[in-house]
Amino acid sequence: MWNIFGQPKAVDLLKSSVEQKRLSHAYLFIGPAHIGKGTLALKLAQAVNCPEEDPPCGVCALCSRIASGANSDIQIICLAPGAKEMGIDQVREAQHTASLKAFESKCRVFIIDGADRLSVEASNSLLKILEEPPNDVLLILTAVHKGQIMPTILSRCQIVELHPTAAPVIEKGLVNQWEVDAVKAKLFSRFCNGSIGWALMAYNDESVVEGRSETLDRIIDLTAASIGDRFAYAAQQATFFAQDKEAVFETLNLWIGWWRDLLLAKHRCHDLVTNIDRMDMLEKSSGKYDVAPIAGFIKRLDLAVRNLRRNANPRLALEILMLDIPKPHHGRRKEGATAASF
Ligand SMILES: [Zn+2]
Known part of the structure; x- marks a missing residue:
């Protein structure tokens, strides 16, 4: 049983590759944070090793040991706590282990969780394994975005995309x-x-939703804040960006979500709103903005995300965003006129 939620296309592809014994030496699972890349990687590790007729069975000794992290032939290489990137030592160790015969399984599996965080030296070391993959070794790379991965690594992996549900x-x-x-x-x-x-994390840990709510409060407060406060925020986010890019991208997603919700509330598309717990505020605030400035700001947020992915200067990109926050108008305007300008 693959039992992966919401990713039928990716599962079908991997399932048929296992059944037909036509697996690649290396896969790259691309998709947003918390979409299930790590879970799918472990399922594939089970599928290539499970001795049962319809692998992965999920219950045999091999499947159970892989699921619990006890199987010594399945190694997960990831970012150390507080580190900005994965270093060469982590990959060199894998390179050495890959040359040894599997201890308790048919196939050694290396899961490189966050391949977009490999240092240049670590990427070059990984390339050596990819160029001459040992027999019975499977590499599974995961990443949020492929833009930060060396093209020579990308060209040696089969890319499997995981999409939002x-x-x-x-x-x-x-x-x-x-x-x-x-x-x-x-x-x-x-x-x-x-x-x-993410939804399951929020279900199991109340602080996940509380943290999201605090971040959103700050975003809403900034719409009425002074330029000084906004620039201080930009500087703070630029510092965070140097430590954890993806956390800042998550925050920028919240920015986009809030302004998108204002647009949707303006057009009475309430079913599509993300922040449904703030419907009253959205209704009230949406009347203070015209459609065109909201739409323009969403485009600028989207552009900032793309530029930051391409290594734009984070502080500058974020400061420009802070200057671009639409200004509310005073008093209500005729909605017909604003909708026509969109
Ligand atoms: Zn099994």
Whole structure:
């Protein structure tokens, strides 16, 4: 049983490759944070090693040891806590182990979790394994974005994309599969941006939603803040960016989500709103902005994300964003006129 939620295309591809014994030496799973890349990597590690007729069975000794992290032939290489990138030592060790025969399984599997965080030296070392892959070794790389991975590594991996799942599908899954109560399921399915892993994290740990809420409060406060406060925020986020890029991209996603919600509230598309717990505020605030400035700012946020992915100067990119926050107008305007300008 693959039992992977919301990724039928990726599962079908891997399942048929296992069945037909036509596996690549290396895979790269690309997709947003918490979408299930790590879970899928472990399932593939089980599938290539499980001795049962329809692998992965999920219950045999090999499947169980892989799921619990006890199988010594399955190694996960990831960013050390507080580190900015994965160093060459981590990959060199894998290079050495890869040359040894598997101890308790048919196939050694190396899961490189966050391949977009490999240092240049570590990437070059990984390339050596990819250029001459030993027999019975499978490499599974995972990454949020492939832009930071060396093209020579990309060309040697089969790329499997994992896509966000629609909110109603996640809501139904949370209720039926994980027995989450209906109110929380609706909320988490909207907040998670299509990533089931985020929704489950929020279900198991209240501080996840609290943290999200605090970040969103700050974003909303900044719409009425002075330029000094906004620039201080830009400087703070630029510092965070140097430590953990993906955390800042998550924050920028919240920015986009809030302004998108204002646009949706303006057009009365309430079913599509993400921050459904702030419907009253969205209704009230959306009347203070015209459609064109909201739409323009969403485009600028999107452009900033793309530029930051391409190594733009984070402080400068974020300061420009702070200057671009739309100004509310005073008093209500005729909605017809604003909608026509969109
Ligand atoms: Zn099994």
